[in-house]
Amino acid sequence: MTELHPLRVVLAKVGLDGHDRGIKIVARALRDAGMQVIYAGLWLTPEAVVRTVAEEDADWLGLSLLSGAHMTLVPRVLQLLREAGLEHVGVIVGGIIPENDIPKLLEMGVARVFGPGTPLPEIVSFLREHSGAGHA
Amino acid sequence: MLETLLERFRRHDRLALARLLSLVARGEQVEEILAGVGEPGSGAVSVPRGLARVVAVTGSGGVGKSTLIGKLIEPIRAQKQSVAVLACDPQSPLSGGALLGDRFRMPARPDDDGVFIRSLAAAGGYGALAEHLVDLIRLLEAFGFDVILIETVGAGQGDTVVRELVDVLVLLLQPETGDDLQWEKAGLLEVADVIVIHKADLPGAERVEAQVRAILALGTGSDVPVLRVSSRTGDGIPELWQTIAARPLRRRRQQSGRDLLRLAQQTLAARFAAAEAAGQSDLRQLLAAWQQGEISSAQAVSALVRFLANELET
Ligand SMILES: Nc1nc2c(ncn2[C@@H]2O[C@H](COP(=O)(O)OP(=O)(O)O)[C@@H](O)[C@H]2O)c(=O)[nH]1
Ligand SMILES: [Mg+2]
Numbered sequence: 001m002t003e004l005h006p007l008r009v010v011l012a013k014v015g016l017d018g019h020d021r022g023i024k025i026v027a028r029a030l031r032d033a034g035m036q037v038i039y040a041g042l043w044l045t046p047e048a049v050v051r052t053v054a055e056e057d058a059d060w061l062g063l064s065l066l067s068g069a070h071m072t073l074v075p076r077v078l079q080l081l082r083e084a085g086l087e088h089v090g091v092i093v094g095g096i097i098p099e100n101d102i103p104k105l106l107e108m109g110v111a112r113v114f115g116p117g118t119p120l121p122e123i124v125s126f127l128r129e130h131s132g133a134g135h136a
Numbered sequence: 137m138l139e140t141l142l143e144r145f146r147r148h149d150r151l152a153l154a155r156l157l158s159l160v161a162r163g164e165q166v167e168e169i170l171a172g173v174g175e176p177g178s179g180a181v182s183v184p185r186g187l188a189r190v191v192a193v194t195g196s197g198g199v200g201k202s203t204l205i206g207k208l209i210e211p212i213r214a215q216k217q218s219v220a221v222l223a224c225d226p227q228s229p230l231s232g233g234a235l236l237g238d239r240f241r242m243p244a245r246p247d248d249d250g251v252f253i254r255s256l257a258a259a260g261g262y263g264a265l266a267e268h269l270v271d272l273i274r275l276l277e278a279f280g281f282d283v284i285l286i287e288t289v290g291a292g293q294g295d296t297v298v299r300e301l302v303d304v305l306v307l308l309l310q311p312e313t314g315d316d317l318q319w320e321k322a323g324l325l326e327v328a329d330v331i332v333i334h335k336a337d338l339p340g341a342e343r344v345e346a347q348v349r350a351i352l353a354l355g356t357g358s359d360v361p362v363l364r365v366s367s368r369t370g371d372g373i374p375e376l377w378q379t380i381a382a383r384p385l386r387r388r389r390q391q392s393g394r395d396l397l398r399l400a401q402q403t404l405a406a407r408f409a410a411a412e413a414a415g416q417s418d419l420r421q422l423l424a425a426w427q428q429g430e431i432s433s434a435q436a437v438s439a440l441v442r443f444l445a446n447e448l449e450t
Contacts, residue, residue, distance in 0.1 A: 005162055006232060006257075031233035038255050041240035048244035055254055057154040085151055 007131055010058040012040040012049045014065060014073045022116070023064045026094065029120035035127070046073060050080040053089055060127055065095040070105070078109050090130060094118070138165060142172035145279070150252065153279050157254055160271045170271060171402050173278040188277045190387060191380055192298050194288040194324075195308030200334045201287045203367040204308065206242030208285065209251055211377040217282035218250040222272060224289045227257040238287055252281070258289045269301055299327045303385040306330045306376075309348065311340030325351060328360060329383055336364035336371060407444045418443055 009030055011023050020042055027037045040052045053061050061081075065073060074093060081089060093105060094114045102113045112126055144152035156173070160166055193201045205221055212219045223238035234257035245251050256272075269286070276284050288298055299305045307328035325331065325348065333345045341364050352358050361379050365372035411419045422443065426436040 005158075006234075008158075027235055031228060031235045032231050034231045034233040036234045036236060036255075036257050039235065039237040039240050041244075044244060045246065047246035051244065051246040052239065052253075054151055055154055055252055057151075057158045 007035045007060060007127060008038065008056060008058045009035050009060040009062060009127065010038045010040050010049070010053050010056055011062045011064070012044050012052065013042045014044050014046060014049060014063055014069075014077065020064075022094065023062075026062065026064075026120065026123060029124060030127070033124040033128075046076040046080055049077055050084055050086065053081065053086055054084055058089055059131055060090045060092065062092050062094060065093065065097070070095070070097055071101060074105055074110060075108050090127075092123075092126070138168060138172070142169070145173055148279070150249070153252070153275070154254070156275055157272060160275055161256055161268055163268060166271050170274055170278075171405055173275060187385065187387065188273075188281050188284045189304070189381070189385060190273055190277075190284045190286065190302040191304045191306060192286040192288055192295075192302040193306045193308065194295050194298070195290070195310075195334070197290050199308045199310050200367055201308060202238040202241035204332070204334060204365070204373075205238075205285050205287055207367045207370065207373050208377055208380075209242070209245070211374050212283050213248065213250055216250075218280065219252075219283040219285060220276045220279075220281040221251075221253040221285045221287070222256055222269070222276075223253065223287040224256045224258045226289045227259045233257075252276075252279075269298070273301065295324060295327050301387070303387050304329045304380050304383045306332060306380065308332045308334045309344055310335045311338045311344055325360075326355065329386075330376070330379055331360055331362045332372075332376060333362065333364045335366060335368070337366040337368045404441070404444045408440075411444075 007030075011027050011030075013020060013023055023039075027039055030037045038052065038056045038058065040049060044052075049061070049063070052058075061077075063074065063077060070093065074091075078091065081087060081091070090111045091109065092112050092114060093110050094116075096116060097105065097113050105113055111130060114123055141152050141155055145156055156169055160169055193205055195201055202223060205223070209219055209221075221239075221242065223236070223242075225234055225236045225238060227234045236255035236257060239253050239255055242253060273284055273286075286298070286302065288295065295305065295307075305328055307324055307330070309331065310333070331348055331352075333341050333348070335341070345362060345364055348362055352360055352362070363372055363376055363379060365376050367373070408419075419440075422436065422439055425431050426433065431439070
């Protein structure tokens with residue numbers, strides 16, 4: 001019935017960190033793997049991120065955080081996603097996250113945390129393998 | 137599944153709109169969707185609320201289309217009009233993937249339900265996108281947006297196609313170094329309804345404007361407005377919106393007869409489906425009489441049309 005369709009992935013940086021090199025490299029890798037990557041930008045509030053996910057009908061949300069505020073920002077985004085009826089959207093987190101916070105983030109509902117230097121194919125295959133049927 | 141989505145759409149659910157846009161952009165179930173959203177009198181979404189003003193913004197990559205659209209949202213909202221943006225970026229011909237980076241230039245307004253921004257991957261060639269554009273526009277229109285802004289993938293031949301789908305085509309040019317007359321060769325000036333010399337904060341804007349006016353004066357397009365605008369300083373933005381808003385609605389002028397008929401067909405089809413699903417007794421009797429040959433097809437058709445017209449009014 002529904003044909004295979006490309007994954008739609010929103011990439012966003014929340015918090016007050018200005019570097020977007022990493023997120024742009026990931027964006028290109030996902031595009032080259034056939035995904036539709038919506039680059040939502042820098043310094044976004046959790047509200048703006050969730051609005052973007054809603055309007056773009058995204059399958060995944062990739063959050064990049066380097067600011068150290070991950071333990072407040074990530075749960076806020078997850079809560080807003082649930083409130084918006086977007087609990088079906090998978091969330092991955094990238095950036096410098098201290099080792100002992102990772103289990104806490106996973107507990108909250110993050111699908112996976114990718115540290116700096118994660119090989120790009122690993123991110124691609126994670127998204128492919130953990131997306132529902134119907135995706136290319 | 138689709139019925140639920142359509143039901144939510146008619147109740148003005150933005151997630152349903154987002155999902156239906158995905159389906160239509162992929163060319164899935166388009167007929168059913170367009171028929172399903174057209175039903176009048178179902179709350180917020182109703183057909184007779186009039187057509188949206190559809191504006192395409194075109195120009196080469198980097199000329200500032202996304203930035204300018206982000207700026208135009210302000211005067212539109214100040215007039216209490218709702219606005220949807222369709223931002224197109226090219227799809228990679230190799231992987232089929234796409235990097236959609238337009239909305240990044242547009243200010244986030246997470247609390248404003250009068251704004252809806254959607255990024256689209258434009259598949260190879262303009263034909264495919266244009267085909268879906270018509271339907272995407274119809275969907276946004278049915279949701280009730282007053283203004284629909286479309287960012288094209290960049291100036292080129294496709295603009296002639298896009299022009300016919302929209303009310304106003306806005307062409308952006310910028311102060312150039314070197315080959316200034318590139319755009320003139322492409323014949324782009326001729327298809328534009330409004331010409332913007334963008335990035336007017338940069339040196340050379342007056343010169344480009346003078347060149348454009350000189351070329352227009354030679355041809356038939358001398359009544360095409362030419363405006364200098366800077367998204368950086370905000371200069372010219374309100375004037376640009378005023379100019380766009382004052383242009384005649386091309387689609388309505390050219391297509392009103394066909395559009396109206398199509399709306400009527402969809403409306404009647406939706407009414408028929410609803411009456412059938414509800415097991416409406418008048419309809420059942422009419423159908424039975426026709427099936428048993430008690431009345432001719434011609435009689436049945438006029439009775440059906442009368443019945444559905446009554447249904448509309450009640
Ligand atoms: N100087 C100047 N730069 C601008 C203006 N508007 C946009 N830009 C810059 O032009 C570049 C391309 O803008 P963008 O909106 O992405 O262009 P698009 O590719 O046509 O959508 C960005 O670096 C903007 O900051 C303007 O009014 N003045
Ligand atoms: Mg752009």
